[in-house]
Amino acid sequence: MNYIKLINGPIEENSFIVWDDKSHEGAIIDPGFTELDVYDKYILENNIKIKYIINTHGHWDHIKNNKLVKNAYGAKLLIHEDDNEYLSNAQLNLSYYYDKEVENTTADLLLKDKDEILLGNEVLKVMHTPGHTMGSIILYNDNLAFTGDTLFFGSVGRCDLPNSDKEIMIQTIEKFKYLLPKDSLVLPGHGKIESKFSEQLEINPFLTGKMKPK
Ligand SMILES: [Zn+2]
Numbered sequence: 001m002n003y004i005k006l007i008n009g010p011i012e013e014n015s016f017i018v019w020d021d022k023s024h025e026g027a028i029i030d031p032g033f034t035e036l037d038v039y040d041k042y043i044l045e046n047n048i049k050i051k052y053i054i055n056t057h058g059h060w061d062h063i064k065n066n067k068l069v070k071n072a073y074g075a076k077l078l079i080h081e082d083d084n085e086y087l088s089n090a091q092l093n094l095s096y097y098y099d100k101e102v103e104n105t106t107a108d109l110l111l112k113d114k115d116e117i118l119l120g121n122e123v124l125k126v127m128h129t130p131g132h133t134m135g136s137i138i139l140y141n142d143n144l145a146f147t148g149d150t151l152f153f154g155s156v157g158r159c160d161l162p163n164s165d166k167e168i169m170i171q172t173i174e175k176f177k178y179l180l181p182k183d184s185l186v187l188p189g190h191g192k193i194e195s196k197f198s199e200q201l202e203i204n205p206f207l208t209g210k211m212k213p214k
Pocket residue numbers: 057059132149
């Protein structure tokens with residue numbers, strides 16, 4: 001699967017365009033503040049047909065341009081069922097506290113653990129990873145892992161926000177430690193460094209057990 005990372009917005013959120021080489025079917029992950037002309041450029045260049053917009057979770061910095069992108073490409077919006085309410089609740093998606101306007105959107109399909117999102121011959125698997133939010137997910141295949149705000153380079157997502165839960169995050173860490181393919185490239189929702197999951201298992205203090213989620 002191919003991907004392009006687009007760093008955007010006031011707190012440098014990572015949005016991704018992913019697509020299958022053969023069918024050119026693709027998806028946009030977490031359209032935060034990335035503008036349409038930026039997406040257009042890469043989508044035209046690579047002849048991509050955007051089928052889905054997928055939110056790794058419902059925070060404002062990851063969902064801000066959902067509506068813009070959905071209208072432009074006629075794509076279906078996907079989010080885990082436990083974060084669905086974030087799409088229309090400014091206090092839950094935190095836009096209220098950051099004084100940012102986020103237009104309400106409605107999901108076309110609600111995701112659950114183990115769902116599979118097909119892009120041509122490629123499959124993005126959904127792993128439910130609650131903690132940072134209750135509907136956080138990691139999307140992965142053999143090569144790539146889009147970890148949202150669940151797993152960062154050397155860290156994990158904060159759990160001191162409304163609706164976060166650090167005890168559940170501890171269970172989530174144990175889950176993805178064993179389920180994520182070791183060879184997959186970790187592509188978090190923030191941060192520039194890309195690393196193999198095998199490296200995170202060695203150096204990330206939250207995965208080695210030296211630190212607990214806060
Ligand atoms: Zn978040």
